[in-house]
Amino acid sequence: MQHIKGFAIVFMAASAVVACHAPEAPVVSARPVAVIAPQALRDAGSAEFYPGTVRARVESALSFRVAGKIIERRVDIGAQVRKGDVLAVLDPIDARLNVQAAESSVAAAEADARLAESEFQRHVDLNQRGFVSASLLDLRRNQMELAQARLKQARSQLAVSRNQAAYTSLVADADGLVTQVQADAGRVVAAGEPVLGFARNGEREVRINVPEGAAVERLRSAPSLRVSLWAQPGKLYEARVREIAGSADASTRTHEARISIVNADDAVKLGMTASVQVGTPAEEPLWRLPLTAVGDSSGTPVVWRVVAAGEQLQAQPLPVKVVQLLNDAVIIAGDIKPDDRLISAGVHLLTPAMPVKPIDRSAPVAL
Structure with missing residues (x-):
């Protein structure tokens, strides 16, 4: 009996000790998950940039149409000129003398023509009265026609001399800008020798050099082109390809391309440093993931990122924007x-802060 009482006392004491300890929380094991590194898209939404300078659509080297000595240059580099402005002048003395000589030749030819015509009319009257033969009359007719032809020749030569006298003034044939001075006062120049560089007002373009190969075709077929100026940060101008050289430069192995600025304003100055943007860059980085890596949280697309929380790794949702769905992937x-x-998989089973054990999908599997 006493043995039974002792056993009861020991049992009650053990029960009291057990009752003093709270039940332990169940241990949550980390969930194995397959992870991948995001793949950056360098081609989608990317842009290429080519440096260049702003040039005029029409550029030319102005020169005199006659030879002579320059006695005056009326413009400097950067001068804005109007159509008809005199830019430079040659010594006009020789040209004036040529005009005077041509005028004298015309006067002599006119006198010869008048004399030949009067002789012809006199012989017509004598022939009608039977005093001269028909052959002599034909001779006087030929002399009159020859004198008239020489008069026309002299008058044409006078017109040429007057034109050449006018060519001693180098005149702007359009509104534009003087970009270069290649000859100054005192220099004797030949006909056609460049004197001034001239850029017409109007369309502006950027000249760039594009590497040979695929870059040329990308430029030719680019859906959009934009031009930015170093002096106008943040401002973009729409552009289009006007011309691409058919062959590459022998030394640089690049093709010269001329990109027209569609909406150029007064801020676009000749000679400015510019950059041509081929394609449209993405406003934010784009990434390619498997379709199974994108889940949904309250109607918002999310991906799950493994983050460290103390000594534990957890899954945390990250809102994203779906740009494009592909057959087996998503941008x-x-x-x-x-x-x-x-x-990369099983994202529908995840909850925020869930412990996870990442397994790299790209790691080799041990056999």
């Missing part, structure tokens, strides 16, 4: 870093 944009580890 997304969001606050993703290249070194992020994103869960």
